[in-house]
Amino acid sequence: MGRTIEQIAIERGHTIVSAIDINNTDEFRSEAFRSADVAIEFSTPHVAFDNYQQCFAANIPVVSGTTGWTHRFDEIINQCKAEEKTFFYASNFSVGVNIFFAINSHLAKLMNSFPAYDVDLKEIHHIHKLDAPSGTAITLAENILKEIDRKSAWHLAQKDESCSPDELNILALREDEVPGTHEVKYESDIDSITIRHEAKSRTGFALGAVLAAEFTAGKKGIFGMKDLLLI
Secondary structure (H helix, E strand, O other): OHHHHHHHHHHOOOOOOOOOOOOOHHHHHOHHHHOOOOEEEOOOHHHHHHHHHHHHHOOOOEEEOOOOOHHHHHHHHHHHHHHOOEEEEOOOOOHHHHHHHHHHHHHHHHHOOOOOOEEEEEEEEOOOOOOOOOHHHHHHHHHHHHHOOOOOEEEEEOOOOOOOOOEEEEEEEEOOOOOOEEEEEEEOOOOEEEEEEEOOOOHHHHHHHHHHHHHHOOOOEEEOHHHHHOO
């Protein structure tokens, strides 16, 4: 992901002043890093929050797509408000996925009036993805829960596992090098309705992250894809 982001950023006329990974974390203290206008952060759940702190300490706005850490999101929101920091977060930076989010919310609102339909979620990602369910699947699930009164919580299910009627099942599969597939299915005794988004590569995610960085530079506050795309 980092290599794809770097390629797209350069193609769009930007300069990469610093690149940090697990092997060179001392770079956070470098003058090159501190000269950045924006930091784009894609890492792992257990280091993301600390990475944000390093960026904030250098007064650098953060664009992050790391998932699995958002139980601490309120801390970031409060910190940004108190210290006038800048943070742009998306569980998925793909323009297509964010359109999919809007469709999912609208469909869930419609389906709230039709209790004969049960709803579940399936996501498929590459075998290297460390968190499950994906942040995208959680966003889809949370938006469904906001609209459908008969569902109270989501549940990470094993294959063919059933759940309580008031729970929303999420099946998370890890297969080969799949960039990301998400499917929402409503099913009744007489028919089914399915919406699905399938990423063909990581390029869409990387482009969205670079667009978010361009949007965030020079701003203060908390932002997301709805702000960028005006959805």
